[in-house]
Amino acid sequence: MSLTDSTPTATTTAGNPTIQVPEPPVRGRVAHGGFVHGILTNKKALFGLAILVVFALLALLAPLLAPGNPSDFGPEASLAPSGNHLLGTTSKGQDVLALTLWGSRSSLTVGFTVGIAATFIGCLVGIASAYFGKAIDEVLSLLTNIFLLIPGLPLLVVLAAFLPPGPATVVIVLVITGWAGSARVLRSQALSLRSKDFVAAAVVTGEKAWRIMFREILPNMASIVMSTLLGCVIYGIGAQAGLEFLGLGDTGSVSWGTNLYWANNDGALMTGDWWVLLPSGVAIAVVAFALAMINYAVDEITNPRLRVEKKG
Amino acid sequence: MVFLLRRLGFYVIAFWACITLNFFLPRLMPGDPVSRMFSQVQSQMRPDQVDALRRLFGLDDRPLWEQYIAYIGKIFRGDMGISLSRFPSPVSEVIGSQIGWTLLLGGTSLIIAVILGNFLGVLAAWRRGKFLDSVFPPLLIFVGSFPYFWLAMAALYLFGITLGWLPLSHAFSTGLSPSFSLKYIGDVAAHLILPALTIVLVSIGGWMLGMRNTMIATTAEDYITMARAKGLRPARIMFQYAARNAMLPSVTSFGMSLGFVVGGALLTETVFAYPGIGYQLLTSVQALDYPLTQGIFLTITAAVLAANFLVDIIYVRLDPRVRVS
Numbered sequence: 238m239s240l241t242d243s244t245p246t247a248t249t250t251a252g253n254p255t256i257q258v259p260e261p262p263v264r265g266r267v268a269h270g271g272f273v274h275g276i277l278t279n280k281k282a283l284f285g286l287a288i289l290v291v292f293a294l295l296a297l298l299a300p301l302l303a304p305g306n307p308s309d310f311g312p313e314a315s316l317a318p319s320g321n322h323l324l325g326t327t328s329k330g331q332d333v334l335a336l337t338l339w340g341s342r343s344s345l346t347v348g349f350t351v352g353i354a355a356t357f358i359g360c361l362v363g364i365a366s367a368y369f370g371k372a373i374d375e376v377l378s379l380l381t382n383i384f385l386l387i388p389g390l391p392l393l394v395v396l397a398a399f400l401p402p403g404p405a406t407v408v409i410v411l412v413i414t415g416w417a418g419s420a421r422v423l424r425s426q427a428l429s430l431r432s433k434d435f436v437a438a439a440v441v442t443g444e445k446a447w448r449i450m451f452r453e454i455l456p457n458m459a460s461i462v463m464s465t466l467l468g469c470v471i472y473g474i475g476a477q478a479g480l481e482f483l484g485l486g487d488t489g490s491v492s493w494g495t496n497l498y499w500a501n502n503d504g505a506l507m508t509g510d511w512w513v514l515l516p517s518g519v520a521i522a523v524v525a526f527a528l529a530m531i532n533y534a535v536d537e538i539t540n541p542r543l544r545v546e547k548k549g
Numbered sequence: 550m551v552f553l554l555r556r557l558g559f560y561v562i563a564f565w566a567c568i569t570l571n572f573f574l575p576r577l578m579p580g581d582p583v584s585r586m587f588s589q590v591q592s593q594m595r596p597d598q599v600d601a602l603r604r605l606f607g608l609d610d611r612p613l614w615e616q617y618i619a620y621i622g623k624i625f626r627g628d629m630g631i632s633l634s635r636f637p638s639p640v641s642e643v644i645g646s647q648i649g650w651t652l653l654l655g656g657t658s659l660i661i662a663v664i665l666g667n668f669l670g671v672l673a674a675w676r677r678g679k680f681l682d683s684v685f686p687p688l689l690i691f692v693g694s695f696p697y698f699w700l701a702m703a704a705l706y707l708f709g710i711t712l713g714w715l716p717l718s719h720a721f722s723t724g725l726s727p728s729f730s731l732k733y734i735g736d737v738a739a740h741l742i743l744p745a746l747t748i749v750l751v752s753i754g755g756w757m758l759g760m761r762n763t764m765i766a767t768t769a770e771d772y773i774t775m776a777r778a779k780g781l782r783p784a785r786i787m788f789q790y791a792a793r794n795a796m797l798p799s800v801t802s803f804g805m806s807l808g809f810v811v812g813g814a815l816l817t818e819t820v821f822a823y824p825g826i827g828y829q830l831l832t833s834v835q836a837l838d839y840p841l842t843q844g845i846f847l848t849i850t851a852a853v854l855a856a857n858f859l860v861d862i863i864y865v866r867l868d869p870r871v872r873v874s
Contacts, residue, residue: 379559379562382559382563383562383563383566385805386560386563386805386808386853386854386857387563387566387567387808387850387853388807388808388809388811388812388849388850388853389808389809389812390811390812390813390815390816391811391812391815391827391830391845391846391849391850392846393812394815394830394831394834394842394846395571395574395834395842395843395846396574397834398834398839398842399574399575471694475696478696478699479696479697479698479812479816482696482698482816483816483819483831484835485834497696497698497699497702501702501820506702506705506706506710507710509710511706514699514702514703514706517699518695518696518699518702518703521694521695521696521699522691522694522695522696522699523694525694525695526690526691526694529690529693529694530687530690533690
């Protein structure tokens with residue numbers, strides 16, 4: 238969350254000089270190639286990507302690394318980390334490592350689903366708002382600003398209280414509360430592209446509105462869409478964990494949030510079982526940090542002023 | 550003036566949207582949350598109270614638009630129904646008795662985070678690439694990556710349980726009654742440290758980074774070069790010239806971040822069983838006390854909207870460009 242509220246100021250000023258070349262194939266390749274090259278030579282981005290790949294692999298391989306149902310109760314309760322249970326066991330005898338591995342599946346899936354869906358809606362609303370302007374812009378901007386202003390977590394709690402519990406509810410609720418920020422950032426960027434000559438040319442040649450929006454404008458703001466997506470994924474993972482921790486998510490599933498919910502419910506703090514609480518929280522933080530690092534790198538690549546000048 | 554009126558109009562519309570959402574949520578939801586709520590409390594209520602509640606949640610036969618108008622009328626008279634979990638107190642009374650704690654916790658941590666974060670941001674931008682600039686931003690992003698509630702639990706475990714320095718939960722010790730004595734105020738302050746610390750830790754990184762980035766853009770402006778050429782003291786240039794202008798985006802995000810702080814306070818209050826309205830919101834959801842849930846949601850929204858309007862007024866004073874256009 239801390240980074241998402243700082244990105245708008247950083248990204249709205251970003252302008253990539255290579256993105257104004259009018260011919261589509263050349264434009265796509267130049268902008269894309271420069272960006273990928275920038276990512277692959279940036280230490281922060283590589284660091285973040287490496288962490289993400291490791292977590293994705295662990296999530297994929299969870300059934301192999303920790304076979305069986307991770308929430309089954311076992312005979313060995315509240316054991317500190319040891320050779321048999323690398324991360325210890327809970328007060329119900331579940332293996333903490335298995336819970337964390339399996340939890341990454343739900344957390345990453347929900348986080349990325351929410352991130353992609355929220356960014357998609359944000360793109361739709363933001364670009365439509367900038368492209369059509371006038372009354373449509375007024376209405377869509379009003380809607381965006383209302384959703385931005387309503388405090389997210391209380392709204393989350395109220396929605397979750399009334400909707401029937403389940404994994405779909407969690408995703409829907411998180412998307413409802415999460416799309417507005419991206420819509421606002423993407424609108425302001427699309428607005429500056431709207432006045433460019435190549436958009437005017439496309440309008441004159443009679444291209445369809447959706448084609449101009451998604452084939453002309455969207456590819457030219459790829460880097461901002463990217464950093465918005467990263468912000469939304471961070472939001473998704475964090476907010477899911479928060480919702481699950483409050484017991485308002487899907488308490489039957491295994492995710493980092495539910496792990497912490499059960500740990501707190503079973504009084505892991507009071508009994509001193511710190512090892513039950515540590516892994517899931519650290520996992521959330523490390524993934525969010527990795528995403529933030531990539532985001533930071535995207536900012537640096539697209540906004541040269543933020544780059545630290547080389548010494549000497 | 551036109552600007553402020555426009556903003557005021559926007560806040561009114563936003564508040565109306567929230568009331569509408571509140572009105573339609575229990576009426577359009579699949580399943581029947583309201584009957585579930587009734588089944589557990591019906592025995593202890595008078596028939597007319599049950600009737601009033603049924604109306605509040607749309608379990609009557611009037612047409613929808615008539616219910617809607619009646620609902621809005623009730624909200625503006627401050628009548629949000631009767632709390633079920635704290636029967637027979639009205640919702641407004643329950644909220645009134647607890648909102649002070651949230652204001653204390655949220656206000657204290659927000660002010661500390663904003664002042665400290667912005668100050669660090671100014672320093673980091675001023676000394677680009679030096680220690681503060683290279684170590685703090687990544688470190689604070691990392692700390693900010695931890696979920697609010699997890700940091701709260703970690704702080705609770707470390708300082709409360711293991712070291713035993715600070716109290717574990719609630720806003721003041723049991724047995725102490727609220728008074729203006731030194732003992733009571735000290736006790737409240739001791740209970741405030743841990744929850745406030747966690748909110749500050751998580752939110753300070755965003756402030757620092759935002760300020761740093763705008764400061765970097767500002768220091769590239771001509772008038773800063775001019776100030777340097779005039780031979781002004783660096784501290785004067787940094788705070789009186791650069792930081793004053795770089796503050797503007799921070800003022801805007803101050804309003805925005807109020808929502809985050811309320812959310813953060815909700816999670817933190819839950820961990821520390823701090824008796825604010827965030828904690829009460831969660832308890833009301835668990836107790837299926839829908840009138841209280843909705844009342845708290847409306848109150849929080851109204852507070853955030855009002856605070857944002859205040860920020861707008863301040864912004865007009867700070868930035869003359871808004872007044873002209």
